[in-house]
Amino acid sequence: MAKRDFYEVLGVSKGASPDEIKKAYRSKAKELHPDRNSDNPNAESQFKEVNEAYDALKDPERKAAYDRFGHAAFEGGMGGGGARAAQGDFASAFSDVFDDLFGDFMGGRSGGGGRQRATRGSDLRYNLRVSLEDAYNGLQKAINVPTSVSCSTCSGSGAEGGAEPSMCPTCSGMGKVRAQQGFFTVERTCPTCSGMGQIIQNPCGTCGGAGRVEKDRSLSVNIPAGVETGTRIRLAGEGEAGLRGGPAGDLYIFIEVEEHPLFVRDGQNLFCLVPVSMTAAALGGDIDVPTIDGGRSRVKVPGGSQSGRQMRLRSKGMPGLRGGGHGDMFIELAVETPVNLTGKQKELLREFERLGENNNPESSSFFSKVKSFWDGMKS
Numbered sequence: 031m032a033k034r035d036f037y038e039v040l041g042v043s044k045g046a047s048p049d050e051i052k053k054a055y056r057s058k059a060k061e062l063h064p065d066r067n068s069d070n071p072n073a074e075s076q077f078k079e080v081n082e083a084y085d086a087l088k089d090p091e092r093k094a095a096y097d098r099f100g101h102a103a104f105e106g107g108m109g110g111g112g113a114r115a116a117q118g119d120f121a122s123a124f125s126d127v128f129d130d131l132f133g134d135f136m137g138g139r140s141g142g143g144g145r146q147r148a149t150r151g152s153d154l155r156y157n158l159r160v161s162l163e164d165a166y167n168g169l170q171k172a173i174n175v176p177t178s179v180s181c182s183t184c185s186g187s188g189a190e191g192g193a194e195p196s197m198c199p200t201c202s203g204m205g206k207v208r209a210q211q212g213f214f215t216v217e218r219t220c221p222t223c224s225g226m227g228q229i230i231q232n233p234c235g236t237c238g239g240a241g242r243v244e245k246d247r248s249l250s251v252n253i254p255a256g257v258e259t260g261t262r263i264r265l266a267g268e269g270e271a272g273l274r275g276g277p278a279g280d281l282y283i284f285i286e287v288e289e290h291p292l293f294v295r296d297g298q299n300l301f302c303l304v305p306v307s308m309t310a311a312a313l314g315g316d317i318d319v320p321t322i323d324g325g326r327s328r329v330k331v332p333g334g335s336q337s338g339r340q341m342r343l344r345s346k347g348m349p350g351l352r353g354g355g356h357g358d359m360f361i362e363l364a365v366e367t368p369v370n371l372t373g374k375q376k377e378l379l380r381e382f383e384r385l386g387e388n389n390n391p392e393s394s395s396f397f398s399k400v401k402s403f404w405d406g407m408k409s
Contacts, residue, residue, distance in 0.1 A: 033101050036083035044097065048088065055084040149226075151178065151242075151270035151279040158283050160253060162290040166322050166348055168255035175249060175281065178242040178270045184234035186275040188241035195228035203227040242271040251283055256351035258295070261285040292320060298348045298357025303364055304329075311335045311365040319361055321346050329361055336392075337365040 037044055040054040058080045060066070067073035086104065087093045095103040156175055180186040189195055197203045201220035205227040208217050219225040233239030249268060257263075262282055269279030287295070294301045304319055314333030318326045327343055340362050347357025371379070388394070 034079070036086050036096060039079055039083040040087065048090075051084065051087050055080065055088075059084075149273040149276045151272040151276060153279040154269040154281045156281060156283050157286060158251070158253075159286045159288055160257070161288050162293060162295065162322065163324075164253065165257050165285075165287045166255060168257075169253050171251045171253055173249055173251055173283075175247050175268075177245065177247055177281075179245045179247065180271045180275070180278075181234060181237035181241055181243050183236040184241065186241040186271070188234055188237060188239040188273075188275075189230045190232040190234050193232065195226075195230045198223035198227055198229050201227065241273055241275055249281070253285070254351060256298075256349040257285045257287065258297075258348075258351070259285060259287045261351065293322060293359075295348060298350060300347045300357065300359045301362060302359065303362050305364045305366045306331060306335070307366055308368060311363065319343075321359065322348070327359075331363065335363055335365070337363060339363045 037046070040051060040058060042050055042054045046054070059077070062073055062077045062080055064074045064077055070076075085092075086096050092103075154175065154177055156173060158171065158173065160169070160171070181188070184190065187193070187195070198205075198220060200222035201207050205220055205223065205225040206217050207220050208215050210216075220227075223229050230239045234241070237243050247268075249265070251263065251265070253263070262284055265281040265283065267278045268281035271278050292302055300322060302319060304317065306317060310317070310331060312334060314331050314335070316328050316330050319329050321327055321343070323346075327346065329341055329343070331341075340360050343359040343361065345356045346359035349356050368375070
C-alpha cells in the first residue's frame, strides 16, 4: 500500500511553519493515541504514521529533502536516514511534544532551554496586630522582619570576590539532564548544579555560595486608616533576597485589629452598649457617650426607653479604607436594675408599684396573653 503524503497525514499545507507542524502533530498524536482509542484496531498504525510524518517534517533539512524527492528521500539510503525514518523515530518525536506539553511542570525553559541562573526570592508574610484606635487614625509602624538579604561580600553572586559562575559541565547550562528509558525520554534536575545550570568554583565564604545571608530587617510600614482584620498590604521587593543575585520576593503584611473594651466593629459601623439607670430610662435625659476619635457625644435618651433601644450617631464610625466617608456609631441602651437597696428605697419602690397601674405596658400585654392561653387550655 502506497504511503500517504506526510503533509496530508498531519493535515497541514506544504508551506506550513515549524510551529504549525508541531501544533498539528500534537493534535493528531492526542487524537490517535492507542490508549485513547482501544476500540479502533487501526489506531496504532495511524499513530505510527503520524509520528513518521512529523519526524520527517520537523527537521528543516529532512523536510527540504522530502519536498524535493518525496518518500524516495528516505528510501534506499538516500538522505542518509532511511532506517531512522522507516521506524518513525517515535521516541525523538514524542520527546519534543513532551517538552512542549510538560516543560512548565518540569521547571520551564529559559532562552535555549536552560534553567534560570538566578532564582527569585520567596514572598514573606508578617502578621501585625493594631488597636482599633490605630485602625481609625492610621499610623506609621516600624517592624523587624527576619529574612534573607543579598550578601554584601560577593554582591549576591555567590562566588568569592564576585567572580562569574561557570557553566555546569554535566548539563551544559541546561539545568537538567535527559535519559532514554525505552519508549520515553525522562528528564530530571541536574545533580551537579541542582538545576541552576552553573557551578561556582570558589564559593563566597560569607554566604557559602547562596548569594544571600539571614538577617533581621527593620522596615517602616504605612498602615492606612480604615484597615480591618484580614487587610493585606504588599511591599514589593521587601521579601526574601533572590538566590545568586535573583530578584527579591515581596513582603505581605496581614492586619489583625484587636478587640476593643468599649466598641464592637461591623465593617465601617461601631456599636457601643451603654448602661443607663432605671430612673434615667424612665424619665429620659441626656447622657455622654465616648467616640472612637477620643471625644464624646451627648445623646438624648427618650423617657420610657427599654433595654435594647438603639440610637444612631451619624459619621461617628470607622473611615473607609479607600475613602467614601465614615460609618455610623450605634448606641444600644441597657437599662440597669438597681441593687443593694436600702430599706427606705425598697419602701419607695413598693409604694411606686402600688400606685402604678399603667406603667408597665409590656408586662400587662404579656400576662394578658398568658391568661388567654391558660383559659384556652382549660376549655
